[in-house]
Amino acid sequence: MKQNYDFKINKIKNLSSEEINLRKKNLELFYQTGFPNKKDENWKFSDLNLILSNNFNKIINNDFLPSETEFKIIDDFEHNFISLLNGKLISKDFSYEEKDKISIDNFNHKNELSFDSKNSLYFLNNALATGGFSLEISKNYKLKKPLVIYNNFSNSLKETIVNHKNSIILNENSELNLINYINNSSKENFMVNTLENIKVKKDSLLKNILVNSSKCNGYFYKYITSDIKKNSTFENYLLPSGLKFNKLDIEINLNEENSNSSVFSALNLMNNEHQEIKTQINHNTPHCHSYQKVKNVLNGESKGVYQGKIFVKNIAQKTDAYQLSKALILNDKAEFDAKPELEIYADDVKCSHGSTSGSVDLNLIHYLKSRGIPEKKAFEMLINGFLSEVLERLSEGKIKNFLKEKLERQINGY
């Protein structure tokens, strides 16, 4: 199906002729294939081209920043924040932190394009990107409070695509709890295409949490590539239930010894929501650990996808990699696809994977009902128990409670 796009580079302000040429080249490269479709192995369960055709009349780009500035703030815990509107940095507050330890700025698009080409969305991003941020934490600095990134999207974004790039660097021996918060309740359809580059240097810890404020008619694609150095840890907690479409494409490179990563995901998909989590964990060096636990509950006609790949390089002995996907399918019309992949070139490693899907155990429902609990509530309790397990390892009590409450609301359909 041919997409009705209307992408114009001349809508982007303040570009040099050199930049215009580069962006034009990228737009041409995008036009050669259009949006990814199921013929591409990486998109075979999420035919983005078809999904957009079915839900958008046309898609345009824009560089217009609306005047809306009032957005709901999280009041469950004290935090620093960065506020983005349609991908552009509009405000920041690091008043809990020491001065000069954190650097935050607009992403500099004139800088090199530091992303490998994964698919046509990358070319589109290069052609149209206008926002995003660069965040850097100084050496030996551990943030006292978490940092919330408010991703606000205005109501005026109807049938518009937002493209932006982010860069996050944690220098040696630093720590950051990051909460990516999608803050939008617009009924309008829009698309967001984000490329994010994360560097976690020696002896550092980054916790990356993704959650949203409410149901949202946005179509999200985010590619994260990360470089994890010695003795460092990169943890991900992904709970973005309620987005119309979402694909998270996460690449984690464990590049130095004793680096660790984890991906925990809990999704309760409803109606015709569609979400995919795709991971590529590259064990490029010995003695690294990776852990993935992906849980999906599928209601209505929703679709969930997990493509998880573990790659172990020949020198990466003593690798410890684990991957588990569990899905509860509550409706005959819902679908879950899992594609676990292990590619191992070292011989002294511990790698395991598992994938199960099934329905709710009705004996458990009977047990709860026999205690006077109404059937609907019994299902909610079981689903909540199933999903909230992924938060077990999260040590920050206030954030954990915040996420647990979110999860409960997501299960109740917001």
Add this chain to the structure above:
Amino acid sequence: MLNIKNLEATIDNKQILNGLNLDIKPGEVHAIMGPNGSGKSTLANVLSGKNGYEIKGVIKYNGESLSELSTEERAQKGIFLAFQYPLEIPGVNTNTFLRTSLNSIRKAQGEKELDTLTFLKLIKKKASELGIDEKFLSRQLNVGFSGGEKKKNEILQMKLLQPKLSILDETDSGLDIDALRIVADGVNSYKNKDNAFLIITHYQRLLDYIKPDYVHVLSNGKIIKTGDSDLGIQLEKTGYSNIV
């Protein structure tokens, strides 16, 4: 309180109960004994409203036809089944489960729901009466509990929910002597003139602690003999084969 007439129950084309009759009045303790496969657990499942059974006959609970009521409505109206094999529910906190259960029943009965603090006070008191460590209450429901702990947890639920009719399905199985005594004390201290018990068991030993008013022998889906507490003692000596 409970009147069962000519009850037949079939599951997967196999008829398990073949015309069972039973009357239970407030204040009474009834024991049902019988060999394996006689239909004891089926009776418990049918009374609790478990799906999958094809039912014929009449079951009246306080004058109301039980077959019209869902499992949760039965519980809300005061029927409680202590499970033979209490289920493990990962991710569901025991306290949360108990509070949701109690409040669902209170709500259905038109009573005010308990707030967290009031509930915690109440549950701690009830747990200590049964010698249950408070730590169990903050664990996932029955996950990693020993057999005895699970059974004690069932009795805790009974004492918390205060049912009118309590059905204990082989609550004694898997219990050591100390746990058996605690469970029996729990039942005895709850027993009064307004509530009734149906105790399903293989063995006499639980009945040494909880004295039944009636003992029924179930065989092939029917009650074939009814007597007083002496019948249980006799069965223990002679076995079922002399009767069945």
